[in-house]
Amino acid sequence: MSPADLGTALAYLGSAIGVAMVIPQILRIVRHPHMGGVSPWTWAITVVSCTTWIAYGVRTGSMPQIPGNILLVSGAVAIVLLVPAAWSRAVRAVGLALTTVAMVLVSTLLEPEVAGFFALAIGLTGMWPQVFETVWLRRGMGPSAISLTSQLLKVVSQLCWLAFAVLTLDVPVLVAAIMTLSTNFVITGVEMARRRGADARPEPTRTRELVGAEA
Structure with a gap:
């Protein structure tokens, strides 16, 4: 198997895992509709970013970008x-x-490669509302509606995309994967620390915070 073929296979795997990651997050929101902490802005920008990545995939023939x-x-x-x-x-x-x-x-209207960096720029913008929500707006608060299962799946998905980018020399995807992994580690680390802190508190202080705390 050539490096390009291996990269394509990993991209399809990353795409499939990326699709699967939204399921635990949706289920957690449905189970706990009043628990905050999930940024609608981040997911809205995800919609726009993914749609522009689809356009990029169509124009460049990068098929793994399309179905997932x-x-x-x-x-x-x-x-x-x-x-x-x-x-x-x-x-x-x-x-x-x-x-x-x-x-x-x-x-x-952009050249195909420029369109890739355009999709990248949108995606990078989308990461920061959730970072701001998790790190700053919820400081001093307990666990949020963020699904740690979804966060883990996102890490695995982005590692697959990172491998694809390295093997195929796709610079926009490479930068996007690195930045997504970095911000995802921050969000996951903060959320896990808050859940451990809630677990360590005596009853009844932590009772309300533990409702739906596990993904």
Whole structure:
């Protein structure tokens, strides 16, 4: 098997795992609809980013980008509409649709490689709302609605994409995978520390915080 073939196989695996990662997160939100901590902005930007990656995959013939991102968009849309937010679900749906269409149109006007970096830039922007939510907005608070199972699956998925990028010399995917892994480790580390802290507190102080604390 050539390096390119191995990279493609790993990309498809990463794509499949990336799709699977949204399932535990959706289930956790459905089970605990009033537990905050999941940034709708991050998942909304994920929708836009994945859609532009689909456009990039179509234009460059990078087929692993297409099927997984299509399914991931569906899961990300569900999370955007399910999480508690100040805007109504109808407003969120319309705004998300209009923004996604606009960004895809912009992507089609760019050269294929530039379109890849455009998708990368959108994706990098999307990481920071969740980092800000987890590290700053929830400081001093207990466990959140973030699914640690989803976080673990995201790590595995991005490691597969990282290997694909190295083997195929795909620079936009390489940078995206490295940045996603870095921010994901921060989010996961903070969330795990808060859950350990909640477990260490005596009853009844930690009773409310432990409700739904495990993914």
